[in-house]
Structure formats: C-alpha cells, structure tokens
Amino acid sequence: MTVTVDVVLFTIRERKLHLLLVKRAVKPFEGRYALPGGFVGEDESLDAAAIRKLREETGVERVYLEQLYTFGDPKRDPRGRVITVAYYALAPTDPSDGTWFPVTDLPPLAFDHRKVADYAHQRLRNKLDWTNVGFELLPAKFTLSELQMVHEAILGEELDKRNFRRKIIQRGIVKPTKEWQETGRKPAQLYRFK
C-alpha cells in the first residue's frame, strides 16, 4: 500500500481563480494534466511531503497550505493501491513553472484529480466566509479593491463595494499603511494584513 500527496495550488490571474496543473511525463495517464504530487517519503511528514512536491514540481516555496481530504478508493489508481492525502495551497502571485487553468475551464485530468480539485474549490469558498484566507492570495500590501477582487474570484459573484469595505474594516483584520499605489488613475491606499 502506497501513500501519495497531491496539491491543489490556487492563485488569481486576470481577476479569475486559477489552479496549477502539470503534464504527466509517464504512464499511467501519460500526457494528461494532473495535480502536482507524488509519493510520501518513508521518514517525512505529510505536510513536508506536500511542501517538497510543490517545490520540486512547481518551484513554489512559501505558500499557505492545508490538508484537504484523503482519497482512498481502491480503484483510483490503475497501478494498484494508492491512497492520496490531498492538500490545497494558496499562492499570492504567479511565481511558478507549470500551467495555470481557470477553475471554470479545466482540461481532463488524470486519476480522480477532477474530484479533488472540485473538493478544494468548494472548501476554499466555504473558508472564505469564516477566515482570513483571502489574504494568502495577495502580496503583503494590497488595496481594498484587490482584496475584493480576490473574494469575487473565489466566490464567483460580484460584491457591493461599500458593504465589503465596511465588513473588512470592522473585522479589524487589516490596517492601512501610509503608502499609496499608483494605479494609472486615482491612487489607492495600501493595506496590510494584521
């Protein structure tokens, strides 16, 4: 019985939620896109394996990472019994190798990776209401419009600007800096996560 980790790495590109896929070079599913992942080392924690695989396959170093679910259907891998511990991760910018796809338009995936990806997307949506997970997709300093855009990309719907700003401010989870971002139009104040 073997154990793997697979990671659903999200980022925002062009105001849309994307995830990273790698093209498989070997059988099974050779040539298909798959989630980055692979076998867990004999003396390696699951978290460490997920971090290592992200680094090896995508070059990404420091991201928010959280265990998602463990998929163990006996038939999920044609090579035999492979149980995978799925993670999801959030990358602030776009630093990586590999290929990004909008979550609304994924190619066919290897194994049960489509199910894993959908599960991760759902979890991300749910977490957004309760936590500060949105900040993980932004650089250290960001404008409130950027933060709103992240939320809209994850939820897939538009939000009211005034209500959004009030909620964020009243939660006390950001603090304004004294810097302003040149936007080409009216400058926007930069905020920092508290």
Added chain:
Amino acid sequence: MTVTVDVVLFTIRERKLHLLLVKRAVKPFEGRYALPGGFVGEDESLDAAAIRKLREETGVERVYLEQLYTFGDPKRDPRGRVITVAYYALAPTDPSDGTWFPVTDLPPLAFDHRKVADYAHQRLRNKLDWTNVGFELLPAKFTLSELQMVHEAILGEELDKRNFRRKIIQRGIVKPTKEWQETGRKPAQLYRFK
C-alpha cells in the same frame, strides 16, 4: 508504509458527550485505552475500513460517519511508519461493547489518540452550528428537550429553551408527530427529523 483508520465514536450518556475507547491487548501501549481502529484492507475503501472496524471492535452497525483528518507524523507509531486516516462517528443510543468515557475526563491514550479525539470534538462543535448533525445522536423520534440536551452536551454550555426551539422550528428541519412521550410529568411531543 502502512495505513490505518481510527474512529472517534461519540454518543450521549447521562446528558454528557462520551466517546468509546477500547483497551489494547497487544504491544505497543498494551493495556492502554485507544480509539477503535486498525489496518485498511488491500482492496477496501477507507470508509469501508472504518465501518468494518467499528463493527468488529464495538458491535456498532449503522452510524453517521465522516472523515476527519489524516495524521502522518513519522514518529506517531513506535512500530514504524503508520499513517492513520481518522474518522468520527455519531451513535444514537448506547448499543455497544467497549467502554465509554466523558470527553471531559479521558484516560491516557495510546499513540497520538488524544490529539485525534480533541480534534474530533472540536469538529463536532463546529459542525453543530451549520448542519443537522445533532439528530444523529438521537433515535428517530425525539422531544425538543432531548434535542436541546444533545446540543448542550456537545457545546458544553446551556442554551435558552425558547430561542433554541424557535431556531429549530424556523429552520424547518423537524416535523412534529402525533405521538407524545410519557415523561413521568407533563408529556412531551415527539418530533421527527425531516
């Protein structure tokens, strides 16, 4: 690398949340209490393994069951690399072998099972707000006072009777039956989960 499942089985006894433990008959941790669980079969799904282990070690047949988290610290089992997929389960009554302990007063546990148990308790508390998970700890027909008692046992705090009943009724998740439970005092109306 081997994979096990462990199950945190909850029930309510004497108005308190309890969980089931079994005494280990073999090394390591011989004589200590542990969560019911064991190795996953080569051709068995994770859910099936959890259900089987519950049946084998506790006699419990039909319970609510949900995957919790996968614990994979390389040092968590002194025998070598053992990754465990933890589940939690909810049993309506008290049908089983094994020994029940109030969650507030657990004995020392084998492996990292204390961490697993605490994690399960926390998850149960969180889920209570959002889902109908409380019904899984009751028989098919129950009084609203019984349902409130379940919620209080899980949350570890008392709730206001009127507010509780209004919230449950307005959510539309129960429907009254025409039966009444003899309580020794004023009879209580029985409800059913919708």
Added chain:
DNA sequence: ACAAAAGTGTTCCATATACACCCATGT
C-alpha cells in the same frame, strides 16, 4: 398542594443588504 419538566412572545441589538454619488488622477 407541590414538584418537575413542557410549552410559549416580545424587546433589543448586531449584522447583512440594498442602493448612488463625488473625487482624484492620467490622457
């Protein structure tokens, strides 16, 4: 009659929602 649990409404506060205009800047 008394003890014990069942049952029932209203007020108040906090949070969510709906909604429109002015401002600062670059071209």
Added chain:
DNA sequence: ACATGGGTGTATATGGAACACTTTTGT
C-alpha cells in the same frame, strides 16, 4: 473635458440574545 477606478453613508430587513410565566401531569 472626459474616462477610470477610488472612496464614502443611510435606511431597511433579518437573525441572535436576553428574559418569566403558565400548563400539565404524577405523587
């Protein structure tokens, strides 16, 4: 001057929290 995104307030609806008394039954 105009186009673009930044920034701001109020009114309403909804959900949660606090709070006390009457009813029915068994002893």
